[in-house]
Amino acid sequence: MKLPLILAALTFLDLSATALAQGGPITMQRKSSGGWELVRDGKPFFLRGAGGHEHLDVLQASGGNAIRTWGIDALTATHDGLPLTERAKKHNLTIVAGLWVAHERHGFNYSDPAQVQKQREQIRASIAKWKHESSIGIWGLGNEMEGPTANGQDSRIWKEIEALAKIVKEEDPTRLVMTVVAGAAPAKVKGVKDHCPSIDILGVNAYASASGAGKQVKDAGWDKPFALTEFGPSGHWEVPHTPWNAPIEPSSREKAAKYFATQQLVAEESAGLCVGTFAFLWGQKQETTSTWYGMFLKSGEKLPAVDAVSRAWTGEWPANRCPRIEAFSAPALASSVAPGQAVEVKLDVADPNGDEVNLDWRIAPESTDRKEGGDHERAPEEKPLAMEAAGEKAWKFTAPQEKGAYRLFLYVRDGKDAASAENIPFLVK
CATH class of the missing domain: 3.20.20.80 (Glycosidases)
Structure with missing residues (x-):
């Protein structure tokens, strides 16, 4: 604009x-x-x-x-x-x-x-x-x-x-x-x-x-x-x-x-x-x-x-801004993987204030309690997910053994009450 x-x-x-x-x-x-x-x-x-x-x-x-x-x-x-x-x-x-x-x-x-x-x-x-x-x-x-x-x-x-x-x-x-x-x-x-x-x-x-x-x-x-x-x-x-x-x-x-x-x-x-x-x-x-x-x-x-x-x-940004997730992608996005398959994720994070950030990875089954008009929904349980470094700005995790639809969640926190969040839906089949 x-x-x-x-x-x-x-x-x-x-x-x-x-x-x-x-x-x-x-x-x-x-x-x-x-x-x-x-x-x-x-x-x-x-x-x-x-x-x-x-x-x-x-x-x-x-x-x-x-x-x-x-x-x-x-x-x-x-x-x-x-x-x-x-x-x-x-x-x-x-x-x-x-x-x-x-x-x-x-x-x-x-x-x-x-x-x-x-x-x-x-x-x-x-x-x-x-x-x-x-x-x-x-x-x-x-x-x-x-x-x-x-x-x-x-x-x-x-x-x-x-x-x-x-x-x-x-x-x-x-x-x-x-x-x-x-x-x-x-x-x-x-x-x-x-x-x-x-x-x-x-x-x-x-x-x-x-x-x-x-x-x-x-x-x-x-x-x-x-x-x-x-x-x-x-x-x-x-x-x-x-x-x-x-x-x-x-x-x-x-x-x-x-x-x-x-x-x-x-x-x-x-x-x-x-x-x-x-x-x-x-x-x-x-x-x-x-x-x-x-x-x-x-x-x-x-x-x-x-x-x-x-x-x-x-007209101004707040003094402490949220971390920026510049890039977050995976071949598994909107796609399927095999049970137990290694899944790679590309990630680029920056903090506008130069703060050190914490990465919190979670996985949850896809919600099956969809409602209309904002009515109350039950939240699927998000569980911590072990991630391994897989090169520059790359991570990997092991897909669940149980087949079904999932979401990979990432929470990036700066420790000063500011964060960013992303997720990727994928299918294990």
């Missing part, structure tokens, strides 16, 4: 310290140009956010000013004895507080009056309980409740979102209400536009197509504020697969580049509508693999995606 475009995007994001959260509801207003902006404490407020409720100190240090949760229970999630609401205040972050709206794939029936009424009562009770909490800036009503692979044409869902949004505003007229859909398909955007006048902000979760999501919602007729509510690497459904249908995970460098480019481009492509973005996931989870979407390792170290959004948000 050319320097003038980067500088323009950084200016758009309002990087001044005065834009950080001060507490209380966020409002929205039309700019003189006709576009939208959020306002807090009388100042323009662009959401530089992340999804999750961990590592808030790193988020603040990286230039973030907001966090997004998916359910109301997250507000009481504790760390070091403090609930999320107090931790957010400590780190000067505003919360887009999620109000979970049920999915039919989980057994909810939007044609059942009893279930619908019960959910309405739960939403009303949640707002009544939390509406005086100053760390909450916006209500996030639902997440992909239409279904991540749905066509968006089920008007029951959109009509119920409107009913719930009205309840939220009855209980708390001081805060904006955002709802979040999976992707920017025209039918979904139109569903919200036609049936949900009480929704103030349309949130879109998008991955490979994230940088163009703002233009998509605009082209589909949306004319209110828009936020990119999840973005990150290409999704596991959007990448090449092995012959045995294992998705090939992007490298840590590819992921970091994707985060950076998306953060820069989405504001440019949707100027006038975009009021914020939320990187996914500011934490760690098992989804296809243990490293695909998490911006941190389970052991707590940040990954290059964190450095990338920090660079996008602040």
